[in-house]
Amino acid sequence: MAEIDLQEQVRTLREKLNRWSNEYYVLDNPTVEDHVYDQTYQELLDLEEKHPELKIPNSPTQRIGGTVLNGFTKVNHEIPMLSLGDVFSEAELMAFLDRLEENVGQTLDYSCELKIDGLAISLTYENGQFIKGSTRGNGIIGEDITENLKTIKAVPMQLTEPVTVEVRGECYMPKASFVALNEKREEQGQPIFANPRNAAAGSLRQLDTKITASRNLSTFIYYLMEPEKFGIKTQTEALEQLQKWGFKINPDSRKVTNRAEIETYIQEATQKRSSLPYDIDGIVLKAEPFTVQKQVGNTVKVPKWAIAYKFPPDEQET
Numbered sequence: 001m002a003e004i005d006l007q008e009q010v011r012t013l014r015e016k017l018n019r020w021s022n023e024y025y026v027l028d029n030p031t032v033e034d035h036v037y038d039q040t041y042q043e044l045l046d047l048e049e050k051h052p053e054l055k056i057p058n059s060p061t062q063r064i065g066g067t068v069l070n071g072f073t074k075v076n077h078e079i080p081m082l083s084l085g086d087v088f089s090e091a092e093l094m095a096f097l098d099r100l101e102e103n104v105g106q107t108l109d110y111s112c113e114l115k116i117d118g119l120a121i122s123l124t125y126e127n128g129q130f131i132k133g134s135t136r137g138n139g140i141i142g143e144d145i146t147e148n149l150k151t152i153k154a155v156p157m158q159l160t161e162p163v164t165v166e167v168r169g170e171c172y173m174p175k176a177s178f179v180a181l182n183e184k185r186e187e188q189g190q191p192i193f194a195n196p197r198n199a200a201a202g203s204l205r206q207l208d209t210k211i212t213a214s215r216n217l218s219t220f221i222y223y224l225m226e227p228e229k230f231g232i233k234t235q236t237e238a239l240e241q242l243q244k245w246g247f248k249i250n251p252d253s254r255k256v257t258n259r260a261e262i263e264t265y266i267q268e269a270t271q272k273r274s275s276l277p278y279d280i281d282g283i284v285l286k287a288e289p290f291t292v293q294k295q296v297g298n299t300v301k302v303p304k305w306a307i308a309y310k311f312p313p314d315e316q317e318t
């Protein structure tokens, strides 16, 4: 078969596999049976083995590079990865919002989002291709964990558009994977992880990518850096765009326009917490308009346009 036809065939196979992977791991809505995916994957693998010149780093077949790293290189976050200010009661939350609205001289819409109990990550794409991923570290200097993040199926290797962008979010281990992992570790006489967050952190910072690949990690992406570059004006619009590009966003994010809706969101999140397939430790409220976020800015450590409302500690079984 001519080289051009081969390239076209390989490109088509990759597009199909990327689309099916997005449906399964990001949208939780697979449209093909597993065996169809596996068959297509094997077809691409055979073609790449037979024609190595057609292999590309971001092929679906290259997620598990089998690399054993000696260590993690450092990454400088040009835009610091901030944490969040915390409040521990609805009264404190409303007082924060009152001060914020007083400061900007208007009432605000907010994006309400679940606070995922995982590990903050940053993902960088060039022309739609995943090229680098890192941990938050101290907010300024993180660790390059690109090879490990490539093994996470919810991390798209290629976006649906050839954009150059940095996004940030949380890497987490589903509760069910955490229980199964600890059962296995107990059987093997290994120390167990205290909680899914520690398990995710330990799995992401593995030097052997095969171990990371075996830990069934996932992500929720919730920050689009420099949204103005894409003409995006609010946090809700940013989440919609992130999903269109192929990122997994949390389905329980909600735009609210008044305080009563915030209270409803908190009640609903509190009630559903124990039945969610992942750990959350609160909710995050963000001023919707990016103009307001820019206007109020950040302190050295935290944004002044967002706040984390932390659930009261409980003996949440995991």
Ligand SMILES: NC(=O)c1cnc(N)c2cc(Br)sc12
Residues within 6 Å of the ligand: 082, 083, 084, 113, 114, 115, 116, 117, 118, 120, 170, 222, 284
């Ligand atoms: N939705 C969000 O913004 C969100 C969710 N979960 C988290 N652990 C964090 C942390 C920061 Br910082 S933001 C955020």
